[in-house]
Amino acid sequence: MYNKLTLRNRIFLISSLLVLLAYILMWVFVRPEYKKAIINERTTIVSQLQEYSLRRSDQTIRNWLNSTNYLAEQIIDNPADIENLTTKTINLTPGLMRIVLSESGSDEALDIKRSIYNNIDFSGISRNWKESRIDPRIKVSLIPNQAVDNNDDAVHTDLLLSERVIQIGNDIYILDLFFDASPLIQELTQIPLGGEYVTNILTNNGENIVPSRPFEFPKSLTGEASYSDQTTLQLGKNNWFVMSSRFETIPYWHAIAVEDNFILKPVNDLIVFSALAGAVILFIMFLVSWYVSDRINRPVERIIHDVEYMSELDFNHPVSSVHLPEFETMEETLENIRLTLLRYQKLNVEKIILEEWKNKYMMTYSEDLIGILDADKKFDFLNNNFVHFLENLKLNPNQVHLEDFLQHDKIHKSKLSQTVHYPEPFTVQIDQAEVSFQKNEEENSYYDFQYVSIVDENNDEQAALVILHDKTKDRLLDIKRNDMINIIVHELKNPISGVVGLSNLLLNTNDYEGEEQDVLMKEIYLSGERMNTLVNRFLDVQRLESGHIPLDFIPVDLLILVEDIKSVNNSLLNEKNLTLDIEEEGEDFSIYASKDHVYDAIQNILSNAIKYGDPNRTIMMELNAHPNKVSVSITDYGYGISVEDQSKIFDKFFRVKSNRKAARQKGTGLGLAYIKEIVNRHHGDITLESDPTIGCKFTLIFPRKQEGEAA
Incomplete structure (x- = not known):
């Protein structure tokens, strides 16, 4: 029965039901509460x-x-x-x-x-x-x-x-x-x-x-x-x-x-007022439904009349203009459909219609950015990713031309090349380039750009296809790989040069004997040990990142662990006349963790605190017990780290160079990266605070329980 109602009657029926529902809700829920309050x-x-x-x-x-x-x-x-x-x-x-x-x-x-x-x-x-x-x-x-x-x-x-x-x-x-x-x-x-x-x-x-x-x-x-x-x-x-x-x-x-x-007079007054208000609203909704349905029915009936020609395969009758903004898109779409069908009807290629839609679906949802241009180099088709890309450039996908895109100040082309093919009766030109898109001052995206154009015998371009393949991940991976290789080579160069030079000196000279020879052998050993430490720490970080190192989670009391670490480092503390104070807040400092890796993380932080600071300092270590986590903070009152370096401090091979005293200290640049991976594997966090007053304060946060880790 509902399907037989006109739009006007449907609007009026729905409006009446909504008013009735509102009145019922008021009677069932609002009235009792209001009555009780009154x-x-x-x-x-x-x-x-x-x-x-x-x-x-x-x-x-x-x-x-x-x-x-x-x-x-x-x-x-x-x-x-x-x-x-x-x-x-x-x-x-x-x-x-x-x-x-x-x-x-x-x-x-x-x-x-x-x-x-x-x-x-x-x-x-x-x-x-x-x-x-x-x-x-x-x-x-x-x-x-x-x-x-x-x-x-x-x-x-x-x-x-x-x-x-x-x-x-x-x-x-x-x-x-x-x-x-x-x-x-x-x-x-x-x-x-x-x-x-x-x-x-x-x-x-x-x-x-x-x-x-x-x-x-x-x-x-x-x-x-x-x-x-x-x-x-x-x-x-x-x-x-x-x-x-x-x-x-x-x-x-x-x-x-x-x-x-x-x-109960106010309650009765509310009921009377609600009934009158409902009647007024219902009358207004009736007027609105009549007006809206009349505004909609007229253009719809006109469009239906025009579509009836298309249903009879008469594509020569144009779609009438509708003077409503809401129907302009429908009118344009139907007119485009009519023109397309008229063209296909003349060619009598029903199969091509099916194939075209298949191709459009595949292009629409492709990961590559795909666009098709008409003879005026205006985009006739854009897939979803291309539309999103143009919106990021603040370009209107419905009005943009190819030149608007290529000449945008955030788009840069390089390594241009061209290939030409000659299938009769057209010429196919394929222009290739590398395109970079500058998202912001620190981030770029990279694409392989292809422009495939069809040129007729009058050298007029009839259509073109634009494809952009995202190569950002590959490019960033190459940059990262090259940077890592350069860093590893740089870090290994000095110890290798030392081993080669000292070995050559021992092999080609007989002047070194006894104690001098032992000194040279010790230097060779220390250079080899430095290379071994660098390689092993690098491999540890890589294994932790890839998850190839299984962690053995057991109950660990961080207070006992910290006391053990303090005992091990007493000699280093005494060498620089340093004092290590341990403060505890709370009672239970037990967590479920890999004891060896947590030990390594705290030991590395304390080692850096000893190393990167002047003698005669007090290093503060604080343990804080919370219901679901335990934190260990180490404040070194040392050289500190500049604001520019703080965002890079956990990167592999990064060394602080903004402070001359810190730059003179020896290190692999992998310690904090190693600590970061240990904390990540424990589903914890590490934070850094640094200023001239406290030097550096590193805080390691470990959850009390671990989920989803294999023992």
């Missing part, structure tokens, strides 16, 4: 407002209960001054309406009222006493919306009564204080939330004591937690978010219920 945010705000109101009320009640205790203690201490004490307390305590002190079992009582409450009759008050939380000696009773008489008019007020029993001598008295709790009840029942909510105050029996509420809160909301506790209940016909918290001063709980529609 509930948490809004209930937290309600809870904070509740806690704030409750703490303020608790503070007022605590002051009242403390006033009760204080008055009781004053009466016990000063029974003769009761009237003065009560009068002073009622005048100084905010919210205190009345004080009653009565003797137990007697109808006589001391009753003192604040003057503004003199006309109020408190006789009809029903009391429900409970122990206060701050002092069990004080009983309290919270009576909201209590009706009291005021000159025959019913007045409703909220009362908090506190009672404490005191003993004066052998008599028992009851002290009752009446407080105006209307501001407290008002603050606890009229919290500024901005939505529909219900509040009440509950006793420990679950009794809702504030009358005229839409519903009563269940007893399950009372508990011992002093903080705000949240739950969700169905009260009446709606779902409510309920927060309950107890008073810290009296045995009552405050509960507030907020309707879920108020809490």
Whole structure:
């Protein structure tokens, strides 16, 4: 069914599905998380407002209960001054309406009222006493919306009564204080939330004591937690978010219920907004799909109409021009195909088409750089490697001419030659040269260049083939081989000359006997030993590079190995009055390695540290243990190595010549190359730091474990 839909309908269908998918994802994943966040945010705000109101009320009640205790203690201490004490307390305590002190079992009582409450009759008050939380000696009773008489008019007020029993001598008295709790009840029942909510105050029996509420809160909301506790209940016909918290001063709980529609209003608004946004996006996508499909369908239909001629083998009908940049390449391609087919149709060579494509595929993926030129010496075909090569030269492969390539400032030709062949009716000229491409100041690429051109009998070039064969690896290998041979010859020349010269002297002269003859023989031996050392070290490096030397990996403790190396070199250190200090950081310096080769590497570094520096120095050797590797650093405080030489120091036969003192020291130039190969075979690393302050600091890094090495 989908295949039968038009492009316009497909775009609209896909757009609709994407909008629907986005809405489903929003409903399934975003909405629950957003709902959770909104509930948490809004209930937290309600809870904070509740806690704030409750703490303020608790503070007022605590002051009242403390006033009760204080008055009781004053009466016990000063029974003769009761009237003065009560009068002073009622005048100084905010919210205190009345004080009653009565003797137990007697109808006589001391009753003192604040003057503004003199006309109020408190006789009809029903009391429900409970122990206060701050002092069990004080009983309290919270009576909201209590009706009291005021000159025959019913007045409703909220009362908090506190009672404490005191003993004066052998008599028992009851002290009752009446407080105006209307501001407290008002603050606890009229919290500024901005939505529909219900509040009440509950006793420990679950009794809702504030009358005229839409519903009563269940007893399950009372508990011992002093903080705000949240739950969700169905009260009446709606779902409510309920927060309950107890008073810290009296045995009552405050509960507030907020309707879920108020809490979840932002969530519902998000759903409505998402639905509207989805509808708007869907409408916009419908308009866009209609416009895009119309812009695409027209040129496509025109191209299809033109291609139908080609399907009927009519190649004389040109492809119509399409005024869309996106279709220009298609138009040009189809027109080229038409012209090519028209030419092949005239020649009636279907087989040639197949063979041409075979050849083009082979040339396209050839490692050589291959290009075909037309009669204007513009490239008609370029294989992948040639395109990449021209892009490196910052040339446009679609517009470049042969001369643009050959005359480029980074292209240099040499060793030109030409061969000519004469197959009738054409002449084939083959021009050959060596071409170098300068990538940067230090790197060149080398190519064998062939230019094969076909010339007609009018001496006009009809076509040409350009082939560049990459000879960079071969050229660099030749340069490296020649440099190595020259270095080896240079290094062997002096010891060979010494052996030949001294041997000739001994053979042709009888004047040397005894000690003189021994000296000459020793010189011959040392020259031979130097040649042997040079050749053996060179062979060791070559074997390590080629992997022909198997390494025997065993557990090696580098600390013990370093101590052994220090012992072996003590005589050399003493000759130049040098001190070797070894510092360790960490505990375990064991690695899995070829002990002999690691020994050679550290010994070579230490030998260079002794050799390339003045006497009376301290050489520092540091061992650092890491979780996966161990490093050995040797700082010689010697001559140092210049910045220019540091990049070449690990090359074979390289000797430092920028420092005269270092240049005078004898060496093969293979030591650091040998160390580098040892470290590489251990999958480690070697680094160099050099400056006038520290001389040279070489750091050998060995992993603790080796993988993939044969034992």
